[in-house]
Amino acid sequence: MSQLTLLGDEGTVVRTGLADAPAFARPSTPLRSRTAYAAAHVVPKAWADNTPGRPAEIDWDATLAFRRHVYSWGLGVADAMDTAQRNMGLDAASTRELIARSAEVARDEGGALVVGVNTDHLESEAASLDEIVDAYRAQLHFAEEQGAGPVLMASRHLARAATSAHDYRRVYGEVLASASTPVVLHWLGTAFDPSLDGYFGSNDWHEASTVLIEIIEAHADAVAGVKMSLLDAHAEVSVRERLPEGVRMFTGDDFNYVSLIEGTQAGVDAPAAAGNGNGYRTYSDALLGAFAAVTPVASAAIQALDDGDAGRYRAILSPTEALSRQVFAAPTFYYKTGVAFLSWLNGHQPAFQMVGGLHSARSLPHLSQVVELANASGALEQPELAAERWHRLLRLNGVDA
Numbered sequence: 001m002s003q004l005t006l007l008g009d010e011g012t013v014v015r016t017g018l019a020d021a022p023a024f025a026r027p028s029t030p031l032r033s034r035t036a037y038a039a040a041h042v043v044p045k046a047w048a049d050n051t052p053g054r055p056a057e058i059d060w061d062a063t064l065a066f067r068r069h070v071y072s073w074g075l076g077v078a079d080a081m082d083t084a085q086r087n088m089g090l091d092a093a094s095t096r097e098l099i100a101r102s103a104e105v106a107r108d109e110g111g112a113l114v115v116g117v118n119t120d121h122l123e124s125e126a127a128s129l130d131e132i133v134d135a136y137r138a139q140l141h142f143a144e145e146q147g148a149g150p151v152l153m154a155s156r157h158l159a160r161a162a163t164s165a166h167d168y169r170r171v172y173g174e175v176l177a178s179a180s181t182p183v184v185l186h187w188l189g190t191a192f193d194p195s196l197d198g199y200f201g202s203n204d205w206h207e208a209s210t211v212l213i214e215i216i217e218a219h220a221d222a223v224a225g226v227k228m229s230l231l232d233a234h235a236e237v238s239v240r241e242r243l244p245e246g247v248r249m250f251t252g253d254d255f256n257y258v259s260l261i262e263g264t265q266a267g268v269d270a271p272a273a274a275g276n277g278n279g280y281r282t283y284s285d286a287l288l289g290a291f292a293a294v295t296p297v298a299s300a301a302i303q304a305l306d307d308g309d310a311g312r313y314r315a316i317l318s319p320t321e322a323l324s325r326q327v328f329a330a331p332t333f334y335y336k337t338g339v340a341f342l343s344w345l346n347g348h349q350p351a352f353q354m355v356g357g358l359h360s361a362r363s364l365p366h367l368s369q370v371v372e373l374a375n376a377s378g379a380l381e382q383p384e385l386a387a388e389r390w391h392r393l394l395r396l397n398g399v400d401a
Contacts, residue, residue: 002017002018002383002384002387003015003016003017003018003387004016004017004018004371004372004375004387004390005390005391005394005399005400005401006368006369006371006372007364007365007368007394007399008365008368009365011399013399013400013401016372016375018375018383018384018387019375019376019378019380019383020383021378021380021381021382021383022296022297022300022378024296024297024299024300024378025300026072026073026074026299027073027074027299027303030074031074031075031299031302031303031306032306033302033305033306034261034283034285034286034302034305035076035112035248035250035285035286036075036076036261036285036286036287036288036291036298036302037075037076037077037078037112037114037250037286037287037288037291038070038075038076038077038078038288038289038291038292038295038298039078039079039081039082039083039084039287039288039289039291039292040066040067040070040077040078040079040081040083040084040102040292041066041083041084041085041292041336041339041340041343041354042056042058042063042084042085042090042094042098042355043058043059043062043063043066043340043343043348043349043353044056044057044058044059044353044354044355045057045058045059045353046059046350046351046353048353050353050354050355050356050357050359051356051357052089052356052357053356054355054356055091055093055094056085056089056090056091056094056355056356057355058094058097058098058355059349059350060101062348062349062350063098063101064101064102064105065348066292066343066348066349067079067102067105067106067109067111068105068109069295069348070111070292070295071105071106071109071110071111073295073296073298073299074299074302074303075291075295075298075299076111076112076113076114077102077106077111077112077113077114078113078114078115078116078151078287079098079099079102079113079114079115079116079148080095080098080099080102080115080116081115081116081151081153081186081289082116082153082188082192082193082229082289082333082336083289083292083335083336083339084098084116085336085354085355085356085358086116086118086120086153087118087120087156087193088333088336088356088358089354089355089356089357089358090355092120092121094355095116095120095121096142099115099142099143099146099148100146102115102148103115103146103147103148106147106148107147112149113147113148113149114148114149114150114151114184114287115143115146115148115149115150115151116151116153116186117136117139117140117143117150117151117152117153117183118135118136118139118153118155119132119135119136119139119155119156119157119158120155120156121135121138121139122135122157125156125157125160126157126160126161127157127160127161128161129158129161129162129167129170129171131157132155132157132158132161132171133171133174133175135155135157136152136155136171136175137175137178140152140175140178140179140183141178144179144180144181149181149182149183149184149224150179150181150183150184151183151184151185151186151227151287152172152175152176152183152184152185152186153186153188154186154187154188154193154196154199156193156195156196158171158199159195159196159197159198159199160195162201164201165200165201165202165207165211166201167201168199168200168201168211168215169211169214169215169218172185172215172219173215173218173219176215176219176222176223177219177222179222182221182222182223182224183222183223183224184223184224184225184226184227184250184287185212185215185216185223185225185226185227186226186227186229186252187199187200187208187212187226187227187228187229187230188229188252189229189230189231189232191230191231191330191332191333192229192332192333193333194333200212205230205232205235206238209235209238209239209242212226212239213239213242213243216243216244216247217244220244220245220246220247223247224247224248225247225248225249225250225285226239226243226247226248226249226250227250227251227252227287228249228250228251228252228253229252229253229254230253231253231254231255231256231328231332232253233253233255233256233259233260236249236251236253236256236260236284237260237264240281240284241281243281248281248285249281249284249285250284250285250286250287251284251285251286251287251288252287252288252289254288254289254290254324254325254327254328254335255321255324255325255328256321257284257286257288257290257317257321257324258314258317258318258320258321260283260284261283261284261285261286261302261317262283262305262310262313262314263282263283263284264282264283286298289328289335289336289339290320290324290327290328292339292343293323293324293327293338293339293342293343293379294320294323294324294377294379296378296381297316297317297320297377297378297379298317298320300316301313301316301317304316316378319376319377319378320377320378320379322373322376322377323370323373323374323376323377323379326338326366326369326370326373327339327342327370329366334358334361334362336354336358336361337354337358337359337361337362338362338367338370340352340353340354340358340359341359341362341367341370342370342374342379344389345371345374345380345385345386345389345390346380346381346382346385346386347381347382347385352389352393364393364394364397364399367393371386371390374386
C-alpha cells in the first residue's frame with residue numbers, strides 16, 4: 001500500500017496508508033429522491049496577480065470544466081455563491097461573466113443551475129433601502145436573462161441599512177414582487193459572514209425565522225425554497241416544518257447535512273407542523289459548498305437513497321461530515337481554501353491558487369487534516385495524484401515527505 005505523509009501541529013510527521021479510490025459510478029438516470037446543488041468555486045490563472053484587492057483573473061477552462069464534472073455526477077451547480085468568493089475576491093465584472101458562462105455550460109450539459117443575486121456591485125458600503133432594492137433587482141434580472149435560477153443572497157448593504165424587521169420585509173417584498181421566476185432565499189449565518197449579524201431584524205434565530213417565514217408566506221408564489229446556512233440543525237428543522245406548501249428547504253449546513261438530507265419520519269422524530277399545508281416536510285434538499293469538495297461521494301449517497309437504501313446512504317456520506325467540519329472549521333469563512341485545495345488534489349485545477357490570495361488562509365497542519373480525512377472518507381478521486389501533489393507541497397515547505 002502506498003504511504004501518505006501527514007503533518008501535526010508541532011511539525012511532527014506521521015505516515016499512514018493511502019486508501020484506494022472508491023468504486024463509485026456516475027448515475028445513468030437523473031437523481032430522484034433529493035435535489036442537490038454543489039456550490040462551486042472559481043479557479044484563477046496561476047500566473048495572475050492573485051493578491052488581496054486585485055481583480056479576479058479566472059482560468060475559465062478549469063473553472064467551467066469543474067462545473068461539467070459536477071453535472072456528470074448528476075448534481076446541479078450553485079454558482080456565484082459564497083464558495084465562488086463573493087465578497088471575498090470575486091469582483092462584480094467577474095461575477096457577471098461567471099454567471100453568463102456557467103449558464104451556457106448548464107445549457108450544453110442539460111444541468112440544473114442556480115446563481116447568487118446580491119447587492120455587492122454597489123460601490124459605496126452605505127446605501128439606502130431604495131438603492132438596495134434597485135441593486136437586487138439589477139442582479140435578479142440579469143440572472144433571469146441568463147436562464148439561471150436566482151438565489152437571493154443575504155446583503156451586507158441591507159444588514160447595515162436596516163433598522164428593523166420591517167425594513168427586511170419591505171426590501172424582500174419589493175424584490176420578490178419583481179421576480180419573473182421563483183427564487184431561493186439564502187439565510188447566511190455570522191460564522192460565514194460576521195457582517196450579517198442581526199439579519200432579518202434579530203440576533204435571535206427564533207425571532208429572525210419568524211420574519212423570514214412572514215416574508216415567504218406573503219410571497220409564496222415567488223419563493224421556490226430557502227437555503228439555511230446557520231450550522232444549526234435544530235433551527236433548520238424548525239424552519240423546515242413551517243414552510244408553506246411547495247417551498248423547499250435546501251440545507252446549507254456543512255456540519256450536519258447527512259441527517260438533514262436523510263430526514264425524519266413525521267410523528268416519530270418530530271411532531272408534524274400544524275396548518276402549513278406542506279404535509280410536514282421530512283427532509284432537506286441540498287445546496288452545499290461541501291458537495292463541491294465531495295461530489296462523487298454525494299452522488300453515490302443520493303443514488304443509494306434513490307434505491308431505498310438509507311443504510312448505504314449513511315455508510316457512504318457520513319464519513320464526509322468529519323472532512324467537511326474540518327474544511328469549515330473556524331474561522332468558517334475561510335472554508336473556500338479547503339474546497340480549492342481538494343480541487344487541486346483531485347486534479348481539477350493545475351495549481352493551488354485562489355483569487356485574493358486566499359490559498360494562504362489555512363495552515364499546513366490544517367490542510368494535512370483535510371488530506372487525512374479526505375483519504376478516510378473516499379473524497380480523493382485519484383489518490384496517487386493527490387498524494388504526489390500533497391507531498392510536493394510539503395517538500396516545498398521544508399517537510400520531508
